[in-house]
Amino acid sequence: MPQAWPTMRIEPLAEDAWLLRLGTSIDFEVNARVHAMAAALKSRLAEVEYVPAYASLLLRFDPMSWLEDDGRFSEQRLREAINAALDQASTAEAEPREITIPVCYGGEAGEDLLDVASYSQLSPEEVVARHTRVTYRVAMLGFAPGFPYLLGLDPALATPRRSSPRMSVPAGSVAIGGQQTGIYPQELPGGWQLIGRTPLRLFDPAAATPSLLQPGDAVRFQAIDEHAYQRLAST
Template structure:
């Protein structure tokens, strides 16, 4: 099967392979399938392969391999029909305490859509979300699959510090802040789970291709979870 792509230099030590200009599950499957094949055929000078929504970036050592060499390596491997083995997608259930101090923007999101807060929580927590990529900060998963009925603009003024574990909405996406960072997403809840922990063998709880489901919990369950797992 011929895979259509566009190759262009990103800088003197990186090139980007673009498959499309949209956020689409089928395209994302091509991205990660291709990344897996390239990892399996990695050659000297290739340092890192980073998949994104609809593209992947290859970082390389320009003293070992150049742009032309990268192009030849891609032509040899990117269009092969055989599929490299990929990790089966996991389903990760993330408990979330919605609203109150944990979700200060829940009422604004509900008002924006003419819903009650409970309707927003029900719609958000019954969704099934795909991890398209990890980026922005360590362990931050960009999730696709948010209901269009919940798509909400970012806050006009970002917060200087968003607590770790905060669950937010920005445009047509939802996500969880793994670390305390600035951010402008609409915060509707918080999870007691640690999305990123450098002490773990796999520091990021989520990986591209995972499926995420959110499970509502109350404040007592949140506190109990924290006490048991901290």
């Protein structure tokens, strides 16, 4: 691989799955390299499935497509194909898809907003201003179908998870957990701090693309009032 690509470690997980590990921490730049590598490989090895995480990339493949002449799976052939694909690819990040998420902050929609403001020593208005000011990246989907883990939270808003998780968090709830923010796609149990709610449906199993947000997407939050929330929720 060219020196510009980060050093990766290949970890076999199963007979049809490998993990390409680029790091071990939650880091914005490492995650950017994960998504750049995923895009590079997808464009040249389309027959392999790719699932990005914070600092690693899961590869799912058909072992029957990578056989030696004697019929055995060839780890070497797959490694060479990965390296060749990266050799031919640019390390530059593709322009991400941008999605705006409308959010009604505070009140019944975000019952922990005041607690986050108190912990951060900011006013609730400043918490909302800081939360909507930046562009986030969908680092990965996990925990539940369509749940986006978003990197880019203003460090001033980092707030520990609740000491006692809720048994039921409403669908669309926008929350902060530690140094991350995320959105609950369905009604789920959870311990993140709820600061608002979006009327958008994040996960629809009947849709051609079930998850509204995809790994690598750029996300911005837009504050709306309760009237706008109800109007959008009814459409």
